[in-house]
Amino acid sequence: MSSxxxxxxxxxxxxxxxDEPRVDWHDQTLWWVRQKRDKAAARVPEWELLRDxxxxxxxxxxxxxxxxxxxxxxEATRNGITVHWAAxxxxxxxxxxxxxxxxxxxxMVKSKSMLTEECHLNEFLHEKGIEVVDTDLGERVVQLxxxxxxxxxxxxxxxxxxxxxxxFHEHLGTPAGNADPQFLTHAARLHLREKFLTRRIALTGVxxxxxxxxxxxxxxxxxxxxxxxxxxxVHIACMGIxxxxxxxxxxxxxxxxLTRSATGQPITTYSSHFRRPRPGQEMHIVLVDNGRSIHxxxxxxxxxxxxxxxxxxxxxxxxxxxSGGHSYHTAVAGPIGSILSPNLDRKKYADLPFASTLCGSxxxxxxxxxxxxxxxxxxxxVIVQEGYAAAGKTAAMKTMNWVLSNPGVYHTAGKxxxxxxxxxxFTVKNGLNTWYRQRDMPEPPKESFSExxxxxxx
Amino acid sequence: xxVGLFIPCYIDQFYPQVGIATLELLEKLGCEVVYPPEQxxxxxxxxxxxxxxxxxxxxxxxxxxxxxxxxxxxxxxSCVLHIKExxxxxxxxxxxxxxxxxxxxxxxxxxxxxxxxxxxxxxxHQSCHGQRGxxxxxxxxxxxxxxxxxxxxxxxxxxxxxxxxDRKDECxxxxxxxxxxxxxxxxxxxxxxxxxxxxxxxxxxxAADMSCLMHLEGILRRQQSKVRIKHIxxxxxxQA
Numbered sequence: 001m002s003s004x005x006x007x008x009x010x011x012x013x014x015x016x017x018x019d020e021p022r023v024d025w026h027d028q029t030l031w032w033v034r035q036k037r038d039k040a041a042a043r044v045p046e047w048e049l050l051r052d053x054x055x056x057x058x059x060x061x062x063x064x065x066x067x068x069x070x071x072x073x074x075e076a077t078r079n080g081i082t083v084h085w086a087a088x089x090x091x092x093x094x095x096x097x098x099x100x101x102x103x104x105x106x107x108m109v110k111s112k113s114m115l116t117e118e119c120h121l122n123e124f125l126h127e128k129g130i131e132v133v134d135t136d137l138g139e140r141v142v143q144l145x146x147x148x149x150x151x152x153x154x155x156x157x158x159x160x161x162x163x164x165x166x167x168f169h170e171h172l173g174t175p176a177g178n179a180d181p182q183f184l185t186h187a188a189r190l191h192l193r194e195k196f197l198t199r200r201i202a203l204t205g206v207x208x209x210x211x212x213x214x215x216x217x218x219x220x221x222x223x224x225x226x227x228x229x230x231x232x233x234v235h236i237a238c239m240g241i242x243x244x245x246x247x248x249x250x251x252x253x254x255x256x257x258l259t260r261s262a263t264g265q266p267i268t269t270y271s272s273h274f275r276r277p278r279p280g281q282e283m284h285i286v287l288v289d290n291g292r293s294i295h296x297x298x299x300x301x302x303x304x305x306x307x308x309x310x311x312x313x314x315x316x317x318x319x320x321x322x323s324g325g326h327s328y329h330t331a332v333a334g335p336i337g338s339i340l341s342p343n344l345d346r347k348k349y350a351d352l353p354f355a356s357t358l359c360g361s362x363x364x365x366x367x368x369x370x371x372x373x374x375x376x377x378x379x380x381x382v383i384v385q386e387g388y389a390a391a392g393k394t395a396a397m398k399t400m401n402w403v404l405s406n407p408g409v410y411h412t413a414g415k416x417x418x419x420x421x422x423x424x425x426f427t428v429k430n431g432l433n434t435w436y437r438q439r440d441m442p443e444p445p446k447e448s449f450s451e452x453x454x455x456x457x458x
Numbered sequence: 459x460x461v462g463l464f465i466p467c468y469i470d471q472f473y474p475q476v477g478i479a480t481l482e483l484l485e486k487l488g489c490e491v492v493y494p495p496e497q498x499x500x501x502x503x504x505x506x507x508x509x510x511x512x513x514x515x516x517x518x519x520x521x522x523x524x525x526x527x528x529x530x531x532x533x534x535x536s537c538v539l540h541i542k543e544x545x546x547x548x549x550x551x552x553x554x555x556x557x558x559x560x561x562x563x564x565x566x567x568x569x570x571x572x573x574x575x576x577x578x579x580x581x582x583h584q585s586c587h588g589q590r591g592x593x594x595x596x597x598x599x600x601x602x603x604x605x606x607x608x609x610x611x612x613x614x615x616x617x618x619x620x621x622x623x624d625r626k627d628e629c630x631x632x633x634x635x636x637x638x639x640x641x642x643x644x645x646x647x648x649x650x651x652x653x654x655x656x657x658x659x660x661x662x663x664x665a666a667d668m669s670c671l672m673h674l675e676g677i678l679r680r681q682q683s684k685v686r687i688k689h690i691x692x693x694x695x696x697q698a
Contacts, residue, residue, distance in 0.1 A: 014642035023646060031625070038598065047601040316599065318629045322646045355640060357633030357647075358506065360590035364599035377506065384508030397509045404467065404504075405515025407496040434638040438645040439676030442472040449470040449477035453493050457481075 008351035013323035027321040029157060034315040036264025037365065044256065054253050055369040058306035061244050062296060068211040068244045069287065075214025076285055079276040086288045089119035092238065095286050096121060096203065097128055099236055105130075105201050111218070111225035112136040113205030114152050114309055115238050115288060117331035118344075132203075133195045135224040137188055144171045150325025152332055153262045153311040158324050192224070202228030206239035206285075207308070208254060212247045215275035216285065219258060219268040226272050234282045237274065241287050242296075242305040254308060257367035261310040295343045300378045304339045306368040311336075313362035313372055319355055328352060335362040339375040342383065350388035353379035411450060461489045462524045464532035464541075464556070467499040469668050476668055479691040480533045480559055486695070487567055494523035502540040506634045510544065521547055529566065530556040533691045535588020535667050543591075558592055559691055560666045564607045569614070576696045577617030580688075581660030582608055583651065583674065584627040585667035594666060598627050608666055608690055615693060621658040628654075632673035648677045656685060666690050 007015075017023055041047045061068060073083045086092035092115075100108065108125075110116065110132050122132050122143075134143045138155035142148065144167050149155030156164070165179035174187045204225040208217040216237055218225045229235040245254060251271075259265045277283035296302050314320050314334035325333040330341045330349060338352035353376045362372040383389065403409050435441065447455075461484055465477040477493075484491045500520065501513035520541065524530045530552065532538050538558040545552055563569045588594045588608075595606035612618055631637065631647025638644075652674055655663050663678075663685060665671050671687040678685050688696075 010640045010642070013640060017642040017646055020646070027650070041601050044601070318631065318647050319640070319643050322643050322650075354508075354636070357586065357629050357631060357636050357644075359586035359629035359633075361586075361597075361599055361627075361629070364590065364597050380506070380508035381510050385511065389508060393507070394509075397504050397507060397512060401504055401509070401512045401515060404499040404501070405519060407498055407519070410467075410498045434641040435676070437641065438680060439648070439673065440679035441676065442672055444472065445474050447474060449465050449474035450493070450495060452474050452478065453481075454495065457493070 009323065009327050009355040012327035012329065016324045016327055023322050026158060026324060030315045030321045033263060037261055037312055037315065040260040040264040040266065050253055050257055051367055051369050054257055054367055055306060057245060057250050057253060058368050061246065062302060062305055065241065065296065068246060069241060072209055072211045072214055072244055079214045081214065081276065081283045081285055084284060084286045086286055088290045092119045092286055092288045092290065093121050093124040096236060097125060099234065099284060100130055100201060103201060103234060107131045107199055108201045108203060109133050109135050109195050109199045109228040110203040111205065111220060111228055112139060113203065113238055114332055115205060115240050117149065119290065135192050135195065135228055137185065137222060140188060141167060148331065150333065151311060151314055152309050196227045196231050200232055201234040201236065202232035203236045203238065204229055206237050206243050208251060209239055209244045210248050211244050213275065215273050217251065217271060217273050219271050221269045223270045226270055229274065236284045236286065238286045238288060241289055241292050258308055258310055261312040261365065261367040291344050301339065301343065301375055303370050304336065304375060306370055307336050308368060310367055312365040312367065316361045316365045318359065319357065335372045339372060339379060342379050346383065346386060347388055350383045353383060459489055460528045461491045462527035462530045463491050463493040464497065464524065464530050465493065466532060466534045466537040469533065472672065473668050476533055476689040476691055479689065479695040483691055483695040484531065487569065497523045500537040500540045502537060503634055505540065505544060517546055520545065521550065521552065524552060525550050528555065529562065531559055531562045533559045533689060535585050535592050535594060536669060539587045539591040558588055558666060560594055560607050560611060561592060564610055569611065572614040572694060574694050574696050575616035576693045576698050578661045579619045579621050579659050580612065581621050581623060581655035581658065581663045582612065583630060583663055583665040583670055585665045585670045586629050588666045589627055611694055621660050623654050623658060625654055630670045630673055632670050637673055645677065648673050652677050660685060662686050662688050664688050664690050664693055
């Protein structure tokens with residue numbers, strides 16, 4: 001998808017919208033997940049209290065992060081785990097590679113980890129001659145298709161079962177035209193089992209690191225993280241530094257919120273605790289910063305580090321549902337991705353905070369109460385002030401501001417909508433009037449309200 | 459009670475009938491209403507595009523026009539929310555005395571009866587800034603008791619039949635400059651909203667925000683649909 005990086009969200013979304021029935025299908029599929037979330041949340045009488053509590057626990061974590069990180073490192077080390085610190089994506093990738101090299105291993109299984117997507121670990125290792133097999137079913141599908149995930153919880157939600165049938169036919173030798181989900185899942189199971197049994201190193205993500213005990217928790221529905229970690233001689237777990245919670249009992253809040261928010265299930269099928277390596281096994285944790293500590297210093301944006309990657313904001317977002325994950329051209333798409341990504345690269349992701357109507361639904365579903373839509377608004381201000389807005393847009397805004405700041409100019413220019421028709425943002429003429437292409441213009445009335453008022457009331 | 463009538467710029471220019479309905483309705487309900495003639499815009503189009511730093515002119519003009527009133531009332535949840543959240547009014551209390559029309563009727567005037575009649579099937583579009591920003595109605599994402607201020611008022615109108623929707627509070631896709639910057643998604647969102655209303659038999663789509671309705675109207679007219687749009691002020695002031 002590297003070529004698509006040249007296009008912005010609007011252009012990529014326009015491409016996605018060329019196939020309207022597909023947009024309808026994508027929208028309805030994700031809306032169904034949102035509805036499942038609503039039903040699951042409604043069954044928990046203290047749902048809103050849980051959200052408040054989770055948000056406050058994470059507030060505490062962010063405010064005391066260095067202390068919790070040291071505690072976590074100390075406890076994990078005491079448990080026999082090797083702890084690594086990576087300042088950025090490059091260091092993270094090199095640490096993983098060094099572990100593989102030391103064991104003279106060139107093949108690895110990996111369960112779901114958005115952090116490794118963020119760090120582009122697969123591409124890095126591929127260049128070093130290492131084969132990585134993603135063992136989450138959805139991730140394996142997109143990996144075989146040569147695409148990045150389009151959704152952080154449902155990586156291949158943009159693929160129809162018939163398309164998955166074709167991919168499996170091409171790569172796994174299933175019969176052409178077979179798109180039966182049960183059959184395809186069984187084929188994937190056989191394919192992955194062989195990988196699990198023969199790989200000596202397994203990498204997993206981390207959902208929660210517990211500072212008090214030095215253990216980490218990995219949540220999956222397929223058990224693929226467990227299968228990988230338990231069969232391998234070496235387990236590498238990669239986690240962003242914000243994934244900590246202070247105590248094990250806090251899982252009672254987060255595990256109840258996570259999967260209800262994500263898929264509407266009461267809990268993930270597997271919520272596995274890893275505390276110490278089994279005899280003869282090596283266990284590593286790579287703690288990754290990659291811009292997080294800079295983000296932590298931004299007053300307006302730090303709370304986005306509370307994110308537990310449930311993707312509820314994706315599923316509820318009317319823009320995401322109708323533009324697809326790849327239109328965000330970043331590892332973490334959707335509303336949360338649009339407030340996290342500008343921290344990593346302001347220029348490359350300058351478009352993302354604008355890929356929203358600011359409807360606010362994302363903030364309402366967020367299980368840790370991140371004010372996502374308010375941060376989108378604030379990122380827009382930062383992006384413009386740092387000079388990433390198009391020059392034409394800046395000039396248009398200055399003109400509009402001048403007219404709207406001067407009542408005399410406004411009323412003269414505005415007579416019966418004349419100035420408005422050609423200058424307000426929704427009708428602005430730029431060769432091709434993008435309002436009019438698919439929508440009729442409002443009909444300008446004979447007189448404006450202010451003209452009517454002057455005649456009739458004064 | 460002296461009420462300053464805040465008529466957002468695009469309503470002034472394109473939908474004067476909404477301003478007139480708002481004015482008449484408030485007067486009928488016993489308010490002394492004044493329209494400060496020097497008003498223009500709340501500054502939101504610039505601010506939402508990332509140019510809040512340019513809006514000082516609009517900001518100061520708004521304060522000058524409205525600071526002396528007991529209440530400021532406008533028929534637009536979005537513009538009212540923008541003033542409430544973003545006005546820099548160090549001396550005054552504008553954020554506390556500005557109201558969107560619906561909430562002014564239910565919360566300040568405490569309207570329990572209306573002399574209005576509108577014998578049509580009406581679909582209520584919940585404009586996001588009014589709903590999620592000003593909390594005019596409960597939001598489907600929250601696990602909390604339902605309420606709806608616009609519905610409360612529409613229920614007082616004779617002959618009006620409110621239809622159900624599949625998606626009660628999905629955004630229409632207008633979104634200010636979003637509607638042209640992200641044309642494809644904006645139009646698709648609007649088409650889907652319109653389809654939900656039509657599917658449930660709406661003859662008229664109403665909302666407390668004219669900007670959403672302008673977007674939906676553009677789509678309806680392009681589809682040559684017979685479904686009309688009416689701002690909630692027009693319905694509450696209607697003698698059809």
